[in-house]
Amino acid sequence: MKSNLVITHTVSRQHNSLFRYYHTNAAAKAYFTEKLQTCKNLISATTTHSNVLKSGLSNDTFTTNGLINCYVRFLRINHAHKLFDEMPQPNVVSWTSLMAGYVNCGRPVTALWLFHQMQGTLVLPNEFTFSTLINACSILASIDMGRRIHGLVEVMGFGSNLVVCSSLIDMYGKCNHVDEARIVFDSMYVRNVVSWTSMITTYAQNAQGHCALQLFREFTQLRLEKPNHFMLCSVISACASLGSLGSGKVTHGIVIRLWHDTNDVVATALVDMYAKCGCVHYSDKVFRRIPNPSVIPYTSMIVGAAKYGLGTLSLQLFQEMIDRRIKPNDVTFVGVLHACSHSGLIDKGLELFNSMNGKYGVMPDTKHYTCIADMLGRVGRVEEAYQLAKSVHVERDGYSMLWGTLLAASRLHGRVDIALEASRQLIESNQQVAGAYVTLSNAYALAGDWENAHQLRSEMKRTGIHKEPGSSWIEIKDSTYVFHAGDVSKCSQANEILSLLKELGHRMKERGYVGGTAGLVFVDVEEEAKEEIVSLHSEKFALAFGLINMPGGVTIRIMKNLRMCRDCHESFKLISDIVGRDFVVRDVNRFHHFKNGSCTCGDFW
DNA sequence: CTAGGGTTAG
Numbered sequence: 068m069k070s071n072l073v074i075t076h077t078v079s080r081q082h083n084s085l086f087r088y089y090h091t092n093a094a095a096k097a098y099f100t101e102k103l104q105t106c107k108n109l110i111s112a113t114t115t116h117s118n119v120l121k122s123g124l125s126n127d128t129f130t131t132n133g134l135i136n137c138y139v140r141f142l143r144i145n146h147a148h149k150l151f152d153e154m155p156q157p158n159v160v161s162w163t164s165l166m167a168g169y170v171n172c173g174r175p176v177t178a179l180w181l182f183h184q185m186q187g188t189l190v191l192p193n194e195f196t197f198s199t200l201i202n203a204c205s206i207l208a209s210i211d212m213g214r215r216i217h218g219l220v221e222v223m224g225f226g227s228n229l230v231v232c233s234s235l236i237d238m239y240g241k242c243n244h245v246d247e248a249r250i251v252f253d254s255m256y257v258r259n260v261v262s263w264t265s266m267i268t269t270y271a272q273n274a275q276g277h278c279a280l281q282l283f284r285e286f287t288q289l290r291l292e293k294p295n296h297f298m299l300c301s302v303i304s305a306c307a308s309l310g311s312l313g314s315g316k317v318t319h320g321i322v323i324r325l326w327h328d329t330n331d332v333v334a335t336a337l338v339d340m341y342a343k344c345g346c347v348h349y350s351d352k353v354f355r356r357i358p359n360p361s362v363i364p365y366t367s368m369i370v371g372a373a374k375y376g377l378g379t380l381s382l383q384l385f386q387e388m389i390d391r392r393i394k395p396n397d398v399t400f401v402g403v404l405h406a407c408s409h410s411g412l413i414d415k416g417l418e419l420f421n422s423m424n425g426k427y428g429v430m431p432d433t434k435h436y437t438c439i440a441d442m443l444g445r446v447g448r449v450e451e452a453y454q455l456a457k458s459v460h461v462e463r464d465g466y467s468m469l470w471g472t473l474l475a476a477s478r479l480h481g482r483v484d485i486a487l488e489a490s491r492q493l494i495e496s497n498q499q500v501a502g503a504y505v506t507l508s509n510a511y512a513l514a515g516d517w518e519n520a521h522q523l524r525s526e527m528k529r530t531g532i533h534k535e536p537g538s539s540w541i542e543i544k545d546s547t548y549v550f551h552a553g554d555v556s557k558c559s560q561a562n563e564i565l566s567l568l569k570e571l572g573h574r575m576k577e578r579g580y581v582g583g584t585a586g587l588v589f590v591d592v593e594e595e596a597k598e599e600i601v602s603l604h605s606e607k608f609a610l611a612f613g614l615i616n617m618p619g620g621v622t623i624r625i626m627k628n629l630r631m632c633r634d635c636h637e638s639f640k641l642i643s644d645i646v647g648r649d650f651v652v653r654d655v656n657r658f659h660h661f662k663n664g665s666c667t668c669g670d671f672w
Numbered sequence: 673c674t675a676g677g678g679t680t681a682g
Contacts, residue, residue: 136673166673195674202675233675261676268676285679300677335678367679434680468681499682 095122096130099603103133112137125153130158139168140530163196166203175203179212192219194228201234210242229255233262240269255404260286264298271305279305280314296327307340315340331357335364343372362393378410395427401434408442416442433465437472444476452476453485474503478510486510499536501527 099122102115116134128149131154139146145657151157158380166178181239182200185192192200197220217235225231225316232255239248251256252266263286270279272653283302287294294302306315319337327333334357341349354360356370365388372380385403388395395403400423406417423429443452458472468491475486486507504527512520525536529625638669 132673139673160673162673167673193674198674228674230675235675237676259676264676295676297677304678330677332678337678339679363679365679370680373680396679398680405680437681465681471682500681 092124092127096127100133103564108136109141109143112141116633126155126601128154128156128158128161129507132164135161135164135168139164139171142170142172142175144168147347157190159190159193159196162190163193163199166196167199170203170206175206178203187211192223194231197223197225197228197231198234199436199562201231201238203411205234205238205241205592208242210239210244215240217347225364227256228252229257229259229262229340233265236269240265240272243273245269245273245275251270253425260292260295260298262304264295264301267298268301268304271301271308274308276305276309276311278308280311293323293325296322296330296333299325299327300333303333303340307336307343310344312341315344328356331361335367337365338367342367342374345375347371347375348378353619360393362388362396362399365393366396366399366402369406373402373406373409376409378406378412381406381410382412389427389442397429397432397434400427400429400431401438403437404435404442408445409439411446413442413446431462433459433469436461437465437469439471440469444480447480449473449477449482449485451478453488456489463496466496467493470498470561471502474506474510478506478513481514482509483514483516504532505534532627538585593605610664 078634099119100114102114106112106115112134115137119125119130119134124423131172133145135150138144138150147165147168151161162181169175169178169181179200180247182192182196185196197216199208200216201213201220204210204216214233220226220231220235232251234437235251236248239245239251243363248266250267252262255262263282263311264483267279267286270276270282279302283294283298283305286298288291299318302318303315303322304317306312315337319340322328322333322337334353337353338350340348341353350368354364357364365384369381369384372378372384381403385395385399388399400419404416407413407419416439420431420435423431423435436455438451440456443449444457452473454470458471461469470489474486474489475597477483477489487510489505493499508520508527510522511517512525526532549663
């Protein structure tokens with residue numbers, strides 16, 4: 068009886084102290100968790116860290132996870148990893164936090180390696196782990212690893228998790244496997260604005276703008292959720308890639324109605340879209356509404372102006388951002404070099420190129436060499452461009468751009484020798500092979516060497532190398548007119564176009580355009596009799612047709628080798644006259660709705 | 673602790 072009481076007493080005391088122990092620790096844990104989640108800088112993080120050590124909670128998994136996440140937030144991945152290594156019992160949260168930390172630090176391979184380590188433990192991954200890993204694959208564009216992890220996802224029963232599926236769609240999209248992304252999307256029972264965005268983005272980034280817009284339409288028709296700024300960015304980007312001003316304006320209307328027009332990223336997408344749709348004036352309007360544009364909006368505007376032939380504007384913007392102490396990046400330099408190249412500012416371009424690294428701390432790479440090669444080649448300094456291309460070290464994926472540029476320049480200026488060398492470089496590295504054959508053949512033909520020109524074409528046929536014909540398109544009202552390079556005859560408006568091109572050619576000559584004098588030769592092996600020589604100026608406009616977009620709803624984009632961009636407006640008037648159509652885009656009614664009927668197309672600012 | 677957006681070039 069007595070002993071029983073004693074035991075009860077002891078148990079109760081133990082229980083009591085256990086409770087108190089647990090209670091104080093729970094309070095401490097809660098305190099540290101709160102502190103770590105809200106700490107604003109590294110100093111307060113390290114202070115809390117030392118307090119954790121003093122409190123004796125350093126072996127506590129939950130508290131240490133908080134510390135790891137805190138260090139990860141301040142990109143101190145080494146601190147986080149050290150803490151992780153000292154943990155007696157890391158759980159799935161510890162592992163996942165560290166992996167996510169590595170992904171955020173730009174080291175996705177280490178994240179995948181950690182997962183490999185984790186598989187040697189008893190800790191099982193959860194949906195958070197898989198999302199993080201799929202994100203790592205997405206950054207690496209590693210389809211093999213992505214598929215393997217997708218397999219694990221299915222095996223472990225996370226195949227219907229909304230977040231995991233969204234990451235999978237994104238991963239397949241970034242790996243350019245649009246069909247697999249769509250399979251995941253279609254397999255989902257529940258979707259949200261994020262999963263829809265992932266699928267729309269996949270289409271937009273894989274040159275399937277129409278599918279992106281179609282899916283966006285479906286999403287809006289469901290009326291479940293409002294599109295957010297992420298989705299709208301992708302949609303605008305799809306419009307840009309299609310050169311679809313009408314859809315772009317409609318989307319801009321949605322942006323305004325949903326109050327997303329103050330988002331800088333959306334504004335940047337709009338700047339790009341209007342520039343690609345030929346309305347650089349609108350780009351400028353949107354750009355000037357961004358309060359403190361960062362390097363990306365600036366670059367977007369610089370590139371937009373450059374494409375439009377407004378080289379001086381590009382350079383002004385560049386100077387402006389330098390004055391505002393915004394550091395240009397590699398893309399910015401592509402933009403300004405492009406601008407110089409397309410506005411004949413060769414000396415300025417070379418000067419900028421030479422001062423890139425020293426003055427602005429941007430290391431020139433293949434993109435910039437290609438710009439310079441293009442700049443030199445364009446004005447006939449093909450030999451210099453060739454020497455440059457030979458002398459620089461180029462990583463494999465930039466190879467085709469550099470030598471492709473050189474090939475085009477040497478063909479344009481009749482340097483068959485360099486064209487031959489450039490083609491050899493492309494063919495040997497197994498890049499742009501078909502294009503190289505065609506251009507080289509054209510170079511021979513241009514030089515009057517029909518024998519070699521035809522021989523190459525025959526060889527292509529024999530070896531089964533097929534070149535997809537280049538195409539471009541123009542949107543007029545609700546119709547899209549597609550043009551294939553060198554194949555004006557198949558177009559229903561062939562006569563209109565040819566007379567237009569002739570007219571434009573005259574105009575260019577009148578304005579003192581000095582280009583090569585040789586004509587373009589289309590060698591058609593199947594119908595050799597159909598060889599056709601069109602004047603060089605006309606060729607350029609033929610290629611330009613559909614590749615530059617004009618103000619007023621006409622979508623014509625100008626090719627990079629056209630230096631008469633100032634004539635765009637002139638050309639536009641001409642097209643109006645000749646084609647005799649109304650070019651006003653009609654599909655902007657929603658703007659009227661938004662602005663109480665006072666807004667007309669193009670002045671919704 | 674986890675997902676989703678924009679800029680070059682061809």
